[in-house]
Each structure stands twice: as structure tokens, then as C-alpha cells.
Amino acid sequence: MASGDRRHGKEPAALEEDNFPEGLHVLAVDDNHVCLRVLEAALRQCKYKPTGVMDGRTALKLLREKGEDHFHLVNTDVHMPDMDGFQLLELIGLEMDLPVIMLSVNGEKATMYRGIRHGACDYIVKPADIKEIRNIWQHVVRKNHVAVIHNSSDSDDADQRVARPVIAKGGAKSKKCSKKKRNDGEGSDDNRGRRRNTWKKPRVSWTSELHNRFLEVVNRLGVDRAVPKAILQMMNVHNLSRENVASHLQKYRLFLKRVTDDPTKPNHMGDSSESRRNASYMGMSHQGVPPSSALCPCGSHNIYTAPPSILGPYGLSIQPRNWATGTVDNGGLMPDTGSRHASGPPVGPFANTSDQPMQDAFPRIHFRSGKSYQSVLRQKLMEANTSVVPSSHPGTSSVAAEMPNGGQLESANQFPVQPREQISHFSGPMGMRPSAMGTHGNTQLSYLAGNCSNPWQNNVVPSSFAGSMVGAPLLPSSQVNVILPQINQTIFAPSSSEMAVFQNEQQNQMAGTNINNTTSVGVYSEQMTPLFNMASNAAPMEMTSVNFSPMNQMMVNGGSTSSPSPNLQAGNPVAPPAQMANGGGSSSSALPGHLDSSVAPPAQMVNGGRSSSSALPGHLGSSVTLQTQMLNGGEGASGILPVQDDPAGQQASDDQPTYNTSNFLKDIFPSMASQDFNPDAVW
DNA sequence: ACGGAAATAT
DNA sequence: GATATTTCCG
Numbered sequence: 001m002a003s004g005d006r007r008h009g010k011e012p013a014a015l016e017e018d019n020f021p022e023g024l025h026v027l028a029v030d031d032n033h034v035c036l037r038v039l040e041a042a043l044r045q046c047k048y049k050p051t052g053v054m055d056g057r058t059a060l061k062l063l064r065e066k067g068e069d070h071f072h073l074v075n076t077d078v079h080m081p082d083m084d085g086f087q088l089l090e091l092i093g094l095e096m097d098l099p100v101i102m103l104s105v106n107g108e109k110a111t112m113y114r115g116i117r118h119g120a121c122d123y124i125v126k127p128a129d130i131k132e133i134r135n136i137w138q139h140v141v142r143k144n145h146v147a148v149i150h151n152s153s154d155s156d157d158a159d160q161r162v163a164r165p166v167i168a169k170g171g172a173k174s175k176k177c178s179k180k181k182r183n184d185g186e187g188s189d190d191n192r193g194r195r196r197n198t199w200k201k202p203r204v205s206w207t208s209e210l211h212n213r214f215l216e217v218v219n220r221l222g223v224d225r226a227v228p229k230a231i232l233q234m235m236n237v238h239n240l241s242r243e244n245v246a247s248h249l250q251k252y253r254l255f256l257k258r259v260t261d262d263p264t265k266p267n268h269m270g271d272s273s274e275s276r277r278n279a280s281y282m283g284m285s286h287q288g289v290p291p292s293s294a295l296c297p298c299g300s301h302n303i304y305t306a307p308p309s310i311l312g313p314y315g316l317s318i319q320p321r322n323w324a325t326g327t328v329d330n331g332g333l334m335p336d337t338g339s340r341h342a343s344g345p346p347v348g349p350f351a352n353t354s355d356q357p358m359q360d361a362f363p364r365i366h367f368r369s370g371k372s373y374q375s376v377l378r379q380k381l382m383e384a385n386t387s388v389v390p391s392s393h394p395g396t397s398s399v400a401a402e403m404p405n406g407g408q409l410e411s412a413n414q415f416p417v418q419p420r421e422q423i424s425h426f427s428g429p430m431g432m433r434p435s436a437m438g439t440h441g442n443t444q445l446s447y448l449a450g451n452c453s454n455p456w457q458n459n460v461v462p463s464s465f466a467g468s469m470v471g472a473p474l475l476p477s478s479q480v481n482v483i484l485p486q487i488n489q490t491i492f493a494p495s496s497s498e499m500a501v502f503q504n505e506q507q508n509q510m511a512g513t514n515i516n517n518t519t520s521v522g523v524y525s526e527q528m529t530p531l532f533n534m535a536s537n538a539a540p541m542e543m544t545s546v547n548f549s550p551m552n553q554m555m556v557n558g559g560s561t562s563s564p565s566p567n568l569q570a571g572n573p574v575a576p577p578a579q580m581a582n583g584g585g586s587s588s589s590a591l592p593g594h595l596d597s598s599v600a601p602p603a604q605m606v607n608g609g610r611s612s613s614s615a616l617p618g619h620l621g622s623s624v625t626l627q628t629q630m631l632n633g634g635e636g637a638s639g640i641l642p643v644q645d646d647p648a649g650q651q652a653s654d655d656q657p658t659y660n661t662s663n664f665l666k667d668i669f670p671s672m673a674s675q676d677f678n679p680d681a682v683w
Numbered sequence: 684a685c686g687g688a689a690a691t692a693t
Numbered sequence: 694g695a696t697a698t699t700t701c702c703g
Contacts, residue, residue, distance in 0.1 A: 203698060247698055
């Protein structure tokens with residue numbers, strides 16, 4: 001119960017200095033020679049291995065050449081003449097998935113916001129306190145674990161979890177010393193340099209889609225020849241390892257065995273024994289994802305009809321589930337294996353990705369997982385607001401402790417109400433206007449039943465095989481069609497340019513709606529959020545359970561109720577068929593429109609349901625929306641920021657096109673003069 | 684490379 | 694606490 005132990009705070013709450021991993025390669029980017037020198041010296045002093053370059057372009061080139069494996073961190077100034085610092089942030093983030101700490105001389109919150117929006121995981125205001133420099137290593141650690149630890153948003157020790165050391169001496173494994181001999185040899189060698197090697201393997205989520213394919217292959221191969229390697233090969237799913245398959249196969253075999261041994265096991269499918277087994281198995285493991293029509297041509301893969309497919313009953317059963325409450329209401333048709341995640345449906349992130357197993361991820365611009373992380377950023381921003389140069393480093397328990405509710409708040413407010421104007425941006429499935437959908441439970445129902453998994457597949461369910469969905473083409477929704485393909489392209493073959501376009505698109509749309517209240521983030525952004533997470537994250541590790549919370553929420557929203565809320569309607573397109581089964585099972589239907597829209601998990605609902613930001617004190621609310629914004633990854637959503645001067649269009653002071661020594665001095669000295677002399681200040 | 688089983692994550 | 698998934702090891 002290692003994880004349990006950690007959750008209960010048995011382990012160090014903070015990233016202790018003891019765990020400082022010396023020799024992290026830090027790429028220092030600053031066009032100013034003096035600055036760079038100082039920075040490098042500081043890094044060195046802090047036991048890092050700085051690799052300084054003079055400008056953004058060189059830095060990017062270097063990064064691309066050496067690969068992210070060579071660097072652990074990037075510390076870059078955002079004020080560079082040769083390249084937009086923010087663009088650099090983004091590029092690095094998207095391409096390399098490296099923690100990037102932005103350096104800024106002005107320390108303005110707008111700059112910080114922007115930097116964060118562009119992927120910075122933290123920022124340091126010059127003159128930097130050496131302590132801050134010293135602490136940046138924690139981002140590497142956090143990066144590795146926040147995602148993994150995240151989820152239990154309701155736990156009060158979340159902050160501690162986030163701050164937990166990861167790569168410390170033991171390499172990737174932060175596991176406590178195993179009681180067994182097996183893990184004793186912690187001191188493996190893969191800890192220091194190869195950050196990559198220290199990374200935990202992304203957790204693959206065996207959705208029904210994936211499982212379907214798996215079963216299909218197994219069936220095709222025959223039980224005897226169905227060995228991991230062969231299966232893997234035939235499955236032809238990217239990012240799926242032999243181990244993954246082996247593991248799944250193991251589980252499957254175990255299941256088969258169990259079924260064989262216990263023929264009395266309930267068979268709700270009423271199928272042949274084989275079918276039953278498969279079906280049951282699916283029930284056992286599938287993630288509430290509608291089966292792929294492609295894999296199961298019967299085309300009846302929905303909760304209303306569960307006919308056998310020519311390919312077999314693979315995962316045909318959908319696990320009706322009330323995502324909102326984390327309970328399962330499948331009419332006893334299926335085991336409740338996938339319902340453990342109270343935070344939402346365990347949907348995978350790869351909607352419509354044709355060959356991607358769902359995995360957890362730790363997106364750069366994704367702070368959901370790190371409640372404390374958010375808190376940290378929030379604090380930093382707050383400090384920035386008050387012109388206080390933060391000395392404490394984000395992630396430290398102390399900081400986290402200051403925002404015990406951070407996670408809850410953010411979640412509750414994550415998906416504010418969608419204004420109609422925005423809704424109109426999206427055409428529903430089959431050309432239905434969102435407003436025309438879901439108003440009546442039947443509408444959704446019929447839609448979902450008729451078109452099977454389209455909406456689900458395209459909008460919500462991160463099906464690994466959605467690409468092969470028979471019904472996919474039926475979905476005329478421009479939104480869906482436009483977005484999904486990009487997901488495929490950006491996630492696993494991240495192209496910064498593509499991503500940029502992607503974001504821009506969204507930004508434009510968002511901007512077009514001129515949202516400026518904290519509850520105006522609409523369906524679009526909600527749906528996009530996960531995409532951004534994915535796209536901006538090379539290691540989709542936490543997608544399933546974290547990144548997609550938004551999606552999950554959407555699902556709850558759209559499928560669980562026939563709420564009259566227009567917002568809800570907006571969410572309908574993503575309503576999972578499975579949810580339809582629940583009909584009005586979700587309690588959300590009884591909730592106010594806003595709540596419906598935001599679909600806050602139970603715990604969060606308590607929080608007020610509606611936009612939490614509005615119920616919170618200024619800064620607090622600000623932070624909440626900040627996350628949303630970050631999640632959105634686009635500036636378009638910035639309008640929701642309570643902070644007035646951080647609108648999308650703000651090109652304000654942080655946009656200094658040029659940054660020369662003169663500016664530097666001007667910026668630095670006043671800054672230094674304005675604060676107590678700090679012997680630790682780097683520059 | 685496999686598959687069982689322990690470890691760990693959710 | 695139960696399971697799912699990963700990791701280790703023969």
C-alpha cells in the first residue's frame with residue numbers, strides 16, 4: 001500500500017533538500033551575456049550543470065539537437081530580441097516537455113500569466129534569489145510525479161503529495177524501500193542523467209476500445225499463439241509496449257481461468273460461453289468506453305442493445321455509470337471495475353487517436369494534478385501582484401499548505417457556464433445545434449443510440465481506435481472533425497507548428513465570443529482542454545484520470561441528466577452513451593444550470609457548484625480561473641481571468657520586443673533598489 | 684520473450 | 694480495500 005501510505009503523509013511532505021539531485025542539466029537561456037553568466041554561475045553554485053546559450057534560437061536548436069534527454073530543465077528569459085520568449089516557452093514545452101522556468105525582469109503578473117499560459121511551469125523574477133534557483137530542480141521531480149500522484153483531489157494531503165520527492169537518489173522510483181529484496185537495489189544507475197529513464201511508464205488505460213482490439217487479435221491468433229509480442233504486433237497500437245500487452249494478457253488469462261473455474265459466474269449477456277467470457281471480461285476491465293464499431297460491426301454497441309458481434313462480444317457492454325457521483329448504475333449488467341475513479345470516468349485522453357493507448361500524462365500546461373502546484377503558481381502570481389518577489393519555492397509544503405482548498409475550488413470552477421453565443425459555435429452531431437440537443441433526455445438518447453458512439457467517440461471518449469470507427473464520418477460536427485484529427489497529430493507526433501495552429505484556432509474562437517466573466521468558459525474550451533493537455537504533453541501519463549477530468553465532467557454533464565440548462569446542452573455532444581443509460585440518474589439534474597455545466601464532482605459541488613471563483617475572494621478566484629486558462633492553453637480564455645490586465649490580447653509590457661542591456665539595467669536596478677539587499681540575489 | 688507474482692497506482 | 698497496471702525476476 002505504498003500509495004496509500006504516501007497519501008497519508010507518512011513520507012516527507014516536501015521536496016527535501018536531501019533529495020536534491022545534483023547535476024541536473026539546466027539549459028540557461030538569456031540573450032544578455034551578463035545575465036547569462038550570472039545565471040550560469042548561480043546554477044553551478046546550486047549544483048546544477050548549466051548549459052548556457054546566448055539566445056532563444058540557439059537554445060531551441062540546441063534542445064532539438066541534443067534532445068530533451070540531455071536536459072532536465074530550461075531556465076529562460078522571456079525577454080529576448082531574437083525570439084519571442086513566450087514562443088520559446090511553448091516550443092520547448094510542446095516539443096520537449098521539459099520543465100521550463102521563465103525568467104523575467106519585470107515581474108509583472110501579466111507576464112507571469114502569459115508565461116504560464118505558454119507552458120512555463122514556474123517563473124523567477126530577476127533579480128532571482130539563489131534559493132529559487134536552487135529549488136527549480138523540484139520541477140523536474142514534480143513533473144514526474146505530480147501527475148501520478150494528483151488525483152485524489154479531495155484529500156487534504158494533496159499538497160504534500162505533489163511536493164513529494166521523486167527522482168531523488170533512488171531514481172524514478174520514489175517507492176519506499178520495498179520490503180522485498182526485489183527493490184532493494186534502488187541505487188540503480190538510471191537516476192542522475194537520463195531523466196527519461198527515470199520516468200515512470202505511462203499507465204495504459206485499457207479501454208474497451210483497446211481491449212476490443214486486444215481481444216480481436218487474441219482471437220485471431222488463437223489462444224495458443226497469443227503471446228504478448230505477437231499480440232502487440234497485430235494490435236498495432238502505438239505506445240503500447242509488450243509489457244503492457246503481457247500484463248493485459250495476463251489479466252485476461254486470469255479472467256478466463258476464473259470464468260472457467262467458476263462457470264456459475266453470472267452471465268448477463270446470455271451469450272455463448274466464449275462470448276460471455278469476453279463480455280464479462282470487458283465488463284471487468286473496460287472503462288466505460290463505447291466499443292468501436294469498427295471492431296464490432298454489429299453497430300449496436302450501446303447500452304440499449306447488446307447483440308453479439310461477428311467479431312465476438314468483445315467489450316460490447318458499456319458500463320453505464322454515473323460519473324458525477326462516481327457510482328455505477330449499470331443495472332447489474334456489468335461488474336463495477338471501472339468505477340473506482342470517483343473523480344470521473346476513466347476515459348482516456350486519446351479521443352479518436354487511432355493508435356494510441358490511453359495513458360496517464362503529465363502535461364506541461366496541465367496543472368490539474370498539482371493542486372499545490374496551482375497554489376504555488378497562484379501564490380506566485382499573487383506575490384507578483386503585490387510586487388513581492390517570492391522567495392519560497394512552489395511546491396514546498398509550506399506554500400501548499402496555504403491553499404488547502406485549491407484543488408477543490410479549481411475543479412468546481414473548471415468548466416463554467418457556456419454562453420449561448422459560444423454554444424452556437426459548435427454544431428452538434430448530425431448538424432444538430434447544441435441548443436437543440438439534450439434538452440430532452442430523449443433527444444440525447446436517440447441521438448446516441450442512433451449514431452452510436454460518435455459523439456462519445458469524437459468528443460469524449462478517448463478511444464484509441466476511434467479513428468476506425470465506422471460511424472465517425474457521420475459526425476458532421478465541425479468541432480469534432482476539426483479537433484480530433486489534430487489530436488492525433490499533435491499528441492504523438494507533436495508538431496509545434498500544428499499545435500500553434502490548433503491553439504490559435506481556439507483562441508480565435510474564444511476571442512470571438514469575447515468572454516469576460518469567470519463563468520463563460522464554454523463547451524469548446526472544455527472540450528479542448530484535454531486536447532491541450534495532450535498536445536502539450538509528450539508523456540500522456542495522466543490523461544486518463546486527470547487530464548480528462550474536464551471531459552469526465554462533461555460526460556457527467558451531458559449524459560447524466562436532461563437538465564434544462566443550456567449549458568448542459570452544450571455538453572451533450574460529449575455525452576457518453578453509457579450515461580444515457582443512467583438517464584436522469586445523475587443528481588446533477590437537480591442542480592442549477594451552472595452546476596450542470598461545470599459538472600463538479602460531488603465534493604466540489606459542495607463547494608458551491610457554481611463558479612467557485614465568483615464565490616471566492618479575489619485572488620483565490622483568480623487562481624481558479626488561472627488553471628482553466630492554463631488548461632485551455634490558449635489566450636483566448638484569458639478573458640475569464642479576473643485579473644483585468646491579463647486579457648488574451650494583452651501584449652503589454654511583457655512583450656518587450658527587444659531587450660538590451662539598457663533595459664536590463666533599468667529593470668534590474670530599480671528592482672534591486674526596491675527591495676532589501678539580498679546577498680542571495682543572483683542578479 | 685514469457686509469464687507469474689510482487690509492487691505500486693488508482 | 695479492491696483492482697488495475699507496472700515492474701521485477703526466474
